[in-house]
Amino acid sequence: MPGLNFKLDRRVFLKAFSLSALASLWPGKAGSTVQFQNDERFPSHYIQNRDVPGFFIRSANPFPGVNMDEWSLKVKGLVENPQTYRYEDLFGFKMIAQTSRLKCVECWSAKAEWEGFHISELVDKVKPKPEAKYVAFQSADSYYESYTLDELLRDRMLLVLRMNGKTLSANHGFPLRLIAPFKYGYKNIKYITGIEFTDDRKRNYWADFGPYSVDGTIQPGIDHPLDYGKKPLSINGGEVFHFFDKRPDLKRKG
Ligand SMILES: Nc1nc2c(c(=O)[nH]1)N[C@H]1C(S)=C(S)[C@@H](COP(=O)(O)O)O[C@H]1N2
Ligand SMILES: [Mo]
Secondary structure (H helix, E strand, O other): OOOOOHHHHHHHHHHOOOHHHHHOOOOOOOOOOOOHHHOOOOOOOOEOOEOOOOOOEOOOOOEOOOOOOOOOEEEEEOEOOOEEEOOHHHHHOOOEEEEEEEEOOOOEEEEEEEEEEEHHHHHHHHOEOOOOOEEEEEEOOOOEEEEEHHHHOOOOOEEEEEEOOEEOOOOOOOOOEEEOOOEOHHHOOOOEEEEEEEOOOOOOHHHHHOOOOOOOEOOOEEEEEHHHOOOOEEEOOOOOOOOOOOOHHHHHOO
16 A cells, blocks of 8 residues: 555654644543544554544554564563564463553543453563663554563553453554553553563653653543543542442452
């Protein structure tokens, strides 16, 4: 498809919008997200922002989806054992299921059951060197994220392969995404192709192209859960749990 190589065409694409339209691409501008599906340059099957009831789709750039003939997960940088994984290899890790919310800075949140593996599984295999304090993620759609290794080793941080009992859909990050329940949605990177251990902090997409912090920890404030008629509910900061969510810590107490 000529003209639809987004790595090449991003600058052209960005130029095509006015500055104010560009500002509304930022995920924090509630209600003003550019609806790419109204733009005839992007075929309707492209992954793009869509307010699908129940679980919105957020994609900073229209994307055709991962080509699995070319996909692999490369784990590299300051590690003893760099690894390249095929999709099937990832199912060799110990799978964990967890229900958690994804909370976008646009204010909505949505809940799903996620299945995947903890990053400690990967860390055990690649053996980061002592100076590897940070981890940079690369995606197939030119998106990127950045974490401290300590954050990634926290509970409920998952590299996810399945959502609500099914293989991840293309819209939600097939084949591999991160679910970081105490971080804003933008840090929950989809279409992961690379994980690099480094001794310096890399930036992330929305710190480079918008007003959002690299840290991205969910702040106290108001949430509009999509499964509660978008009614405003207050949140404490960190992972979002509402009164109708089963909190894992409460469950443990029986
Ligand atoms: N690779 C990639 N990951 C991404 C994004 C993106 O544009 N590209 N958008 C982020 C944003 S802003 C949010 S809110 C969540 C949305 O996840 P969803 O589309 O599965 O709802 O994905 C995040 N991960
Ligand atoms: Mo977002």
